[in-house]
Amino acid sequence: MIVRDSSSSSASLVGMPLELNPGTLWQLGYKNLTRQQTMTALHEIYETLEYVVGRRIAARLNRGQLKEFERLYDQGQDRSTLAWLENAVPDYSEIVRAEYQQLMDRLEGALRAARRASRQETSNASS
Amino acid sequence: MRAANLPESLVDAVTEVLAIIADDIEASDASQLITPPPSTVAILGPRGSGKTTLLQAVCRSLIDQRNCLVLPILQPEVFESTDSLLLACLLNLEELSAHLEKPTNTASTGSGIVLSNAIRAVAASSAGAYQALLESRESAGQYSLDAASILRHRTSIPTLLEQAFQTVADRLGPNYKQRTIVPIDDADLSPGNLVSVMNAVRVLGSLPNVIPIITADLQQLETAMAAEFVNQYHGNLGITQASHLAHQVLAKMIRPERTTSTAWLTFEHKEQFVPLFADGDNLRGQLRRVYASNSGPNLEGVLWTSSPLTAPFEPMHLNAWLPSTPRELERLWYAIRNSRYDASEALARRPQRLQHLVDSMMQATNQFVVHIEPARAAVDASRKSLQLVWPNIQFGVASTGSFVRSDALSGVQLRVRRIASYTAALFPDPSSSDRDEQRIRLTGGSVSCVQALQELAITGVLGGLRDPGPTYVGEKEFEFFQSLRLNGEGTDDTFFSMPHSVGVRAMSRAAVAWNSLVEFAQQNRRDNQPDPTSFVRKYIQVVSDYWTTGDDAKIELVPPPSLADALEKASGRYFSLYVNEDTDHLLDYTIGKSYCHWFETILPQVFHSALVGEDMCKAAIEVWLDGISGAGRSLEAAESVTVRLRDRLDKRIEGQRSRKDGAHSWIYGYRDLAEAVDTRLFADVLLFEEAFREQRRNTAVGHGMLEERVELANAKGSYEFQPHPTAEGAAEMRILRDVLSQMGGR
Numbered sequence: 006m007i008v009r010d011s012s013s014s015s016a017s018l019v020g021m022p023l024e025l026n027p028g029t030l031w032q033l034g035y036k037n038l039t040r041q042q043t044m045t046a047l048h049e050i051y052e053t054l055e056y057v058v059g060r061r062i063a064a065r066l067n068r069g070q071l072k073e074f075e076r077l078y079d080q081g082q083d084r085s086t087l088a089w090l091e092n093a094v095p096d097y098s099e100i101v102r103a104e105y106q107q108l109m110d111r112l113e114g115a116l117r118a119a120r121r122a123s124r125q126e127t128s129n130a131s132s
Numbered sequence: 133m134r135a136a137n138l139p140e141s142l143v144d145a146v147t148e149v150l151a152i153i154a155d156d157i158e159a160s161d162a163s164q165l166i167t168p169p170p171s172t173v174a175i176l177g178p179r180g181s182g183k184t185t186l187l188q189a190v191c192r193s194l195i196d197q198r199n200c201l202v203l204p205i206l207q208p209e210v211f212e213s214t215d216s217l218l219l220a221c222l223l224n225l226e227e228l229s230a231h232l233e234k235p236t237n238t239a240s241t242g243s244g245i246v247l248s249n250a251i252r253a254v255a256a257s258s259a260g261a262y263q264a265l266l267e268s269r270e271s272a273g274q275y276s277l278d279a280a281s282i283l284r285h286r287t288s289i290p291t292l293l294e295q296a297f298q299t300v301a302d303r304l305g306p307n308y309k310q311r312t313i314v315p316i317d318d319a320d321l322s323p324g325n326l327v328s329v330m331n332a333v334r335v336l337g338s339l340p341n342v343i344p345i346i347t348a349d350l351q352q353l354e355t356a357m358a359a360e361f362v363n364q365y366h367g368n369l370g371i372t373q374a375s376h377l378a379h380q381v382l383a384k385m386i387r388p389e390r391t392t393s394t395a396w397l398t399f400e401h402k403e404q405f406v407p408l409f410a411d412g413d414n415l416r417g418q419l420r421r422v423y424a425s426n427s428g429p430n431l432e433g434v435l436w437t438s439s440p441l442t443a444p445f446e447p448m449h450l451n452a453w454l455p456s457t458p459r460e461l462e463r464l465w466y467a468i469r470n471s472r473y474d475a476s477e478a479l480a481r482r483p484q485r486l487q488h489l490v491d492s493m494m495q496a497t498n499q500f501v502v503h504i505e506p507a508r509a510a511v512d513a514s515r516k517s518l519q520l521v522w523p524n525i526q527f528g529v530a531s532t533g534s535f536v537r538s539d540a541l542s543g544v545q546l547r548v549r550r551i552a553s554y555t556a557a558l559f560p561d562p563s564s565s566d567r568d569e570q571r572i573r574l575t576g577g578s579v580s581c582v583q584a585l586q587e588l589a590i591t592g593v594l595g596g597l598r599d600p601g602p603t604y605v606g607e608k609e610f611e612f613f614q615s616l617r618l619n620g621e622g623t624d625d626t627f628f629s630m631p632h633s634v635g636v637r638a639m640s641r642a643a644v645a646w647n648s649l650v651e652f653a654q655q656n657r658r659d660n661q662p663d664p665t666s667f668v669r670k671y672i673q674v675v676s677d678y679w680t681t682g683d684d685a686k687i688e689l690v691p692p693p694s695l696a697d698a699l700e701k702a703s704g705r706y707f708s709l710y711v712n713e714d715t716d717h718l719l720d721y722t723i724g725k726s727y728c729h730w731f732e733t734i735l736p737q738v739f740h741s742a743l744v745g746e747d748m749c750k751a752a753i754e755v756w757l758d759g760i761s762g763a764g765r766s767l768e769a770a771e772s773v774t775v776r777l778r779d780r781l782d783k784r785i786e787g788q789r790s791r792k793d794g795a796h797s798w799i800y801g802y803r804d805l806a807e808a809v810d811t812r813l814f815a816d817v818l819l820f821e822e823a824f825r826e827q828r829r830n831t832a833v834g835h836g837m838l839e840e841r842v843e844l845a846n847a848k849g850s851y852e853f854q855p856h857p858t859a860e861g862a863a864e865m866r867i868l869r870d871v872l873s874q875m876g877g878r
Contacts, residue, residue, distance in 0.1 A: 037858055038865070055831050055838055059835070059837070063833050075832075086836055100837075101841050
C-alpha cells in the first residue's frame with residue numbers, strides 16, 4: 006500500500022510503506038519461530054506500535070483537541086477522525102516512521118545482544 | 133483470663149524485646165547524635181488470640197522483677213473524643229507517684245511541680261481547649277489561651293513529659309533502671325479518635341526511658357486510621373491513598389523487630405487463651421470429655437468432624453489461630469509477615485532473638501524439622517515448595533488448595549506458592565544439607581513463614597485420621613487450576629473464600645463446602661471440560677444452601693443452578709439473615725453475620741475475578757447491588773470492597789493495553805457498582821478510569837495513524853517457519869516481548 010499525502014492535491018509519494026510481515030522478523034534475525042508464534046509476534050508488535058505512536062501524538066494535542074478526537078472516535082467516524090488527526094498533527098508520518106524504526110532497531114539489537122551473551126557464556130564454559 | 137498460666141517462654145519473648153530496646157537506649161549517645169529509635173512495642177493479633185492476656189502477663193512479670201515502673205494498663209476506647217491519652221497517662225503517673233513510699237519533702241514537691249506542669253501543658257493543648265479557642269473568644273479567654281500559647285504548650289510537651297517520667301522514676305530506688313512501661317490495651321478500639329491516640333503513643337515512644345506497649349489488630353488499626361484520614365481531609369483524600377498513608381504511619385511506629393504476635397504460641401499454649409472454660413480445664417480437655425461420653429471421635433478428629441456440635445461446646449475463639457480456608461491461611465501468613473518481615477540490618481543484628489523463636493518452636497514441636505526443596509524440575513525457582521517434615525509424615529499447604537487430607541498424612545506434599553517466594557530468602561543455598569546452618573540463616577520473614585506453616589501443620593495433626601477429612605488438592609488438580617483462565621487471567625491468585633468460619637460447626641461446614649468445590653474441580657478435570665463459570669455457580673450454591681444450613685443434601689446438587697438462580701437464592705438468604713447489621717461479624721460471631729459479610733465483600737470480588745464475559749459480570753453485579761442496597765449496609769460494604777479490590781484494580785489497569793475495545797467491561801461494571809454504592813469508592817474507580825481512558829485514547833490515535841501507513845501481513849516474505857516449537861524460538865519470543873514491554877506497549 007502506498008501512503009499519499011492527503012494535504013497535497015498531487016498524489017505525491019511521501020515514502021515507502023512500512024512493512025510488518027514474517028519477512029520483517031526474518032530480517033531482524035528472529036528465524037526460529039513457528040507460524041503461530043510469528044503471527045502472535047507480529048500482532049503484538051503492531052499493538053505496541055499503535056500504543057507508542059499514539060502516546061507520542063496524543064502528547065502533542067491539547068485538552069480540547071483530545072476531547073474532540075474522543076468524540077469523533079466514539080461516534081465511529083473513522084474517516085473524519087483520521088482526517089482530523091492528520092490535520093492536527095501534520096508531521097504524523099515522520100513520527101510513525103521514527104517509532105517504527107526505533108522499535109525495529111531495538112528488536113534487532115536485543116536479539117544480537119542475547120546471542121552475544123550466549124556465545125560468551127559458552128566460550129567461558131568451554132575454557 | 134489466666135495470666136498466671138501463661139508459658140514463661142512467651143512472656144520472655146516480649147521481655148526480650150524490651151531488653152533490646154533497653155540496650156538501644158544505653159547505646160545511645162546524645163553527644164554523638166546517636167539517639168535510640170522510637171521504642172513502641174506492639175503485640176499484634178486477631179481478636180481472641182490472647183493479646184490482652186499476654187500484655188497482662190508481661191506487666192505482671194515486669195512488676196515482679198521490680199526494676200522498672202509499670203503504669204496501669206490504659207484502654208483508649210473508654211476516652212471521649214476530646215480526652216487525651218497523654219493526660220490519662222500522666223494522671224496514672226501522678227497517682228503512682230503519690231503512692232511511692234516515703235518521698236522526701238523536696239522530691240515530693242519537685243515531682244509534684246513537674247507533673248503539674250506536664251499535666252497543664254497537655255490539658256491546655258488538648259482538643260477541648262483548642263476547640264474552645266476556635267469557637268469562641270470568650271471561651272478562649274476563660275482558658276487564658278491564645279493560639280501562640282497553645283502552640284507553646286504543645287512544643288513543650290515532650291520535654292515536660294520526659295521530666296515528669298524521669299522525676300517519678302528517680303524515686304523508685306537503686307534497683308530500678310528509671311524505665312517506665314506504658315501498657316495500652318486494644319489501641320485499635322477507639323474509632324474516631326484513633327489518630328490522636330496513635331500520635332500520643334508516638335510521643336511516648338520518642339521519650340527516653342519510656343516504652344509504650346500496645347496491643348492491636350493491625351488490619352483493624354490500619355482501616356480505622358485510613359477512615360479517619362479520609363474524614364480529616366474532607367474527602368480530598370481517597371480511601372486508597374488514606375490506607376496507604378495509614379500503612380506508612382504505622383510502619384514507622386510499629387517496627388518489625390519490636391513486634392510480637394500471639395501467632396508465636398504453640399497449640400498447647402493457645403489452649404490456655406480460650407476463655408470459655410473454667411480454670412483447671414482447657415479446650416482439649418473439654419472436647420475430650422464431650423466426645424468420650426458418646427463414643428465419638430478421638431481428639432484428633434474433633435476439629436474436622438462433619439457432624440454439627442451442639443452449643444455450648446463450640447469453642448468460639450478457635451479460629452483465632454486455626455485458619456479455616458486457604459484464604460485465611462494466606463491472610464494469616466501475610467498478617468504475620470507484614471508484622472515482622474524486615475530485611476533491615478537491625479533485624480539481622482538480632483539473630484539471637486530469631487534463634488530464640490526458632491528454638492521455642494522446635495521445643496514445642498518435638499522432632500520438628502523444616503527444610504526446602506525444589507518442587508519439580510519444571511517449576512520455577514520462585515515456586516519451590518516448603519515442607520514441614522516429621523518422621524514418617526509430611527504436612528504442607530497450598531494457597532489455592534484445600535485442607536490437608538486426613539488419610540494421606542504419609543507422603544502428602546502440598547504446594548506453597550505465595551509463601552514460596554519467601555522461601556528463596558529463607559534458604560539462599562537450598563543445595564546445602566546442613567540443616568543446622570540453614571536454621572541459623574532464618575530471617576524474620578522466613579520465621580513467620582515457618583510459623584504460619586506450623587499453624588497449618590498443627591491443623592493437619594488435629595485434622596487427621598477421620599473421614600471426612602479435608603480434601604487434598606493433588607498435583608494434577610493444582611496444575612488444572614493453574615491452567616484455567618478466568619476472565620482472561622491465570623488463577624494463581626484467584627480463588628474463592630468461604631465465609632469467615634468460627635468454631636467447630638462453621639469450620640467443619642467450610643471444610644465440607646470447600647471439599648465439594650475441589651471435587652467439582654476434579655470432576656471437571658477428569659471430564660476435560662474446564663468451565664470456570666460453573667465454579668462460581670457451585671461456590672455460591674454451596675455457601676448459600678449448605679454452609680448456612682449444614683444440610684448435606686443441598687451440597688449434592690449437580691449440576692449447580694444457573695447464576696441467576698444461585699444469586700437470587702443467595703440474596704434471599706442475605707435478607708433473611710440480615711438481622712445483625714449493626715455489629716461487626718467478628719465481634720459477635722454468628723453464621724448469619726458471617727454470611728452477610730461474605731455476601732457484601734467476598735462476592736463482588738468473585739464476580740470481578742472469576743466471572744467470564746461482560747454480560748454475566750454485569751448481571752451478577754446488578755443482582756448483588758439489589759441485595760446490598762435493599763439491606764442498607766452499603767457504606768461498610770463499599771469500604772470493604774475498596775480495600776479488597778485495590779490490588780486487583782491496580783493490576784487490571786496494567787493489563788488493559790493489550791485488550792480490544794469492548795473487553796474493558798470490568799471498569800464500567802465497577803463504575804456502575806461504585807456509583808450506586810458509595811461516592812468514595814466511585815472516586816477511586818474514576819482514578820483508574822482516567823488512566824484507562826488515556827491508554828484507550830493513545831491506542832486509538834496510534835491505530836488511526838498506523839492503519840494506512842504500516843502494512844501488517846501474515847504471509848509475505850520468505851520466512852521458513854519452524855514446524856514445531858523449539859527452545860530457540862521460545863527464547864526469541866521472550867526477547868521480543870521484553871523489548872515490547874520496555875517500549876511500554878504491553
